[in-house]
Structures are given as structure tokens and as C-alpha cells.
Amino acid sequence: MWSGRFDEPVDERVKRYTASIPFDWRLARFDIQASLAHAEMLAQAGILSERDLADIRRGLAEIAAEIDNGSFPWKLDDEDVHFNLERALTRRIGEAGKRLHTARSRNDQVATDLRLWLRDAIDRIQALIRQVRLRLIDQAEAHAETVMPGFTHLQVAQPVTFGHHLMAWQEMLARDAERLADCRRRVNRLPLGAAALAGTSFPIDRAYVARALGFEGLCENSLDAVSDRDFAIEFSACASLVMMHLSRMAEEIILWMTPRFGFIELPDRFCTGSSIMPQKKNPDVPELIRGKTGRVYGHLLALLTLMKGQPLAYNKDNQEDKEPLFDTVDTLVDSLAIFAELVAGIRVRAEAMRRAAAEGHATATDLADYLVRKGLPFREAHEVVARAVRAAEARGCDLARLELAQLQAFSPLIEADVYAVLTLEGSLAARDHVGGTAPRQVRAAIARARAQLADAVRPAAG
Ligand code: ARG
DSSP states (O other), rough: OOOOGGGSSSHHHHHHHHOOHHHGGHHHHHHHHHHHHHHHHHHTTTTSSHHHHHHHHHHHHHHHHHHHTTOOOGGGOSHHHHHHHHHHHHHHTTTTHHTTTTTTTHHHHHHHHHHHHHHHHHHHHHHHHHHHHHHHHHEEEHSOOOOOEEETTTEEEEEEEHHHHHHHHHHHHHHHHHHHHHHHHHHHHOTTTTTTTTTOOOOOOOHHHHHTTSSEEOSSHHHHHHHOOOOHHHHHHHHHHHHHHHHHHHHHHHHHHHHHTOOOOOGGGGGGGSSSHHHTBBHHHHHHHOOOHHHHHHHHHHHHHHHTTSSSSSGGGGGGGHHHHHHHHHHHHHHHHHHHHHHHHOOHHHHHHHHHHHHHHHTHHHHHHHHHHOOOOOHHHHHHHHHHHHHHHHHSSGGGGSHHHHTTOOOOOTTHHHHHHHSHHHHHHHHSSSSOOOHHHHHHHHHHHHHHHHHHHOOOOO
């Protein structure tokens, strides 16, 4: 493609080192889409004849069909996806194929392809996040009243419902969806028209191409258009947050599955056994989600580092943006898809959750609040309850199991009505405000989340 300027062919090792076709073939569908929009614009502007346009359309359609059925002959000699497609087109349709590259460069071409690819990936990821959220909401609804211990410092703190806990996860993913939607707006801008770096001397119509490709706007400065990879970095940061959330959820699933917790069971299809220890049922899937989070963080750092020393405008360094980005998307898509199924498969052992909540003096704060309502300052109430907890510990029972006379020894304010607040149900029902764990509030949160998810699908994606 550029041999006119060179005295000798490129060294074989250099060819292998610089080629990107082993991975960037994945951009082919979008490269074709962008080429079609570009060619139509060139024809509109009178830069390309209608006949050439017709040939280009036919040639690209044939190539797209070959790619789809797996028979397209990708060539390392043709370096990257752009050269591979252009040469194949020229082999097919001759002259017109050579005219397609008028008023563009691979620099604005690859930036365009990558944005189209990523936009499509974001849409797929959003659909999967939605799936996970729906599964979480379904489980939360089934367990809006199921008591479990809530933890701080991984110590039993206060009772919550399992539904409330799952809705916390749902909330994390709602923010992820919001972040990705915002990121998509900056992905969805058109670099094409920047050509190599300075723009082109042809009378192009960038707005036409943007419209044809569904972009919301243009990359306004040609130098920035070909060199900006912020959109990929921003996406990787969003992806890292999604994986961080999935990893936290996975970690809790792993804990809950250990026989010591015994809060949940996963269906066998998500677990593996041990080749030596017959009793084992290992949570490989959540462990791998937790593990794969590392590679996604790694890709974010790789992309940031890739960009930090680059002068304007395009540099070959940028070719290194693809593999991290592709792997980030692949990892995220697989992890979300499997996590959605995993969530649906969770079987709750409600009696084990309740037992754990009833054992850790989880209603101690409720007793303190009770004393405050009877007029004691909170700090004093805290002190009184702490002493009562110690007494319960000494007797080897939960605070809620102390007898009235025993409790009254710590404060004369305590009366028989105390047991209404010391029970798990009493504690839950008392937290009856927006964001609280009262079953009524959990159901309200579920209704809000369902309404939000219904809204999210109504307007067509821009
Ligand atoms: N394969 C290249 C990449 O991925 C395409 C752009 C090449 N441009 C250039 N001037 N060498 O970045």
C-alpha cells in the first residue's frame, strides 16, 4: 500500500511485530459500515461517481458475506483490518476500490471503527446489566422478609432482610448502568473527516457521515479526533467498577456458601468438586469472577499508560488499545451473563440466616433506641446496653433471651414492652423509612427499581 517509497520489502519479523490483523479483524463489520457511509458521502459531494459507489456497495456486501460465513482470507501481509478489506475490495471491483480511500486515512478510520465497536459493546453490556438487576430484584422480592444478619467489620451488626441486601447489589449496578450511559455519549462522536491529522482538502460533509452512522456529534478538532482514546479509558474505568461490584458480590456468595455460614446453596451446575477431597463443593464461578476482576483493572492501567507519553497526533502506539479493550468487553460480557444465571440459581437457607441473626446480639441497637425513647441520652443508653450484652455473653445467650428482671437490673426504664423491639421482626419493622430494611421499604425499593428498568427500555437507544 505504501511500497512506492521503499527500496526493500519489510522484514518478516517486523511484519509480524507490526501487524494487527490477528486481533483487529473483529472491527471488520464496523469498518465496512463506516466505509459505506464514507462512500455515500463522497458520492453526495460529487467526489465519487454513482457507478463507483454502486461497485463499492456490491463489493463490500460480498466481503461482508464472506466474513460472516468464515471464508474471508485474512492476510498477515495486509497488516490490519483496514488494508485487508481495502485490498479485497480492489481485487473484486478494481478502480473504484482504490478510490474509496479518498479523503480519509487509516488514522480517522480506526478511531471510527473502534468507537462503533465499543458503542455496540456498551449496548450489549447494558442489556446484561439489566438482566442481572432483574434477577436480583426477583430474588429480593422473594426474600423481602427473610431475616439475615447485617454485618459491619464482618461481625454481626443488625438484622436486615436478604431482600434488602440484594437490593444493595442492585443499586451498585444501577450506578454502573448510569455511568455507562454517560460514557456512551462521549464514545458516540465521529472522528472520520480528520483524515491523517489535519483534515482533508476535499469538500466532505462530516455531519452526513455522523448521521448515517448514528453518531451524536463530531470530534471537533482533527488532531484530537485521531489521537483521542479517552473514550476507551473511560469505558475501561466503568468496566472496572462493574467488575469490582461483581467481585464484591462474588465474595459474599463464596462466604455465604461456606458450611460455616451456610446461608445459601448454589446449584451443582455452578460448582466443581475436588479430585482428592470427596466432600468438597467449590464455588468456582464466583471465584473466577473475583479473579477476572484483576485483568480488567490491568487493562485500564495498560490503556492509561499507553497514552501518557504520546505527542499529538496519531502514533502506532495506539494499535495497542485494541487487545485490552476487546478482552475487557469479553470478560465483562461473560461475567455478567454467568452472574445473572447464578443469581437466579441462589437457594436461600432461611433458617441458617435467622439463627445467625439471633445469635449475635443483633438487636442491641434497638434496645438502646428504646431507652432513648424513654428519655435516656443515647450515649448512656449505649453504655447500659453494652453492660447487658456482657451479661448475656457471660450467660452464653443472646441479648434478646435475657429475662425481664435481668434486663431491668441494667435500667429501671426497661418494661415488658421491650421484647417488641428485641425481636428480629421488631427490629426490621422499625427501620421504616426510605432506604431502611423494613420489609415494607424493601418492597417500595423493588417497585422503584422495576419502574426505573421499565423506563430504561422505553426510549429507543440514541
Ligand atoms: N492498525 C492501525 C491501528 O490499529 C491502524 C492505523 C494505522 N495508521 C498508521 N498511520 N499506521 O492503529
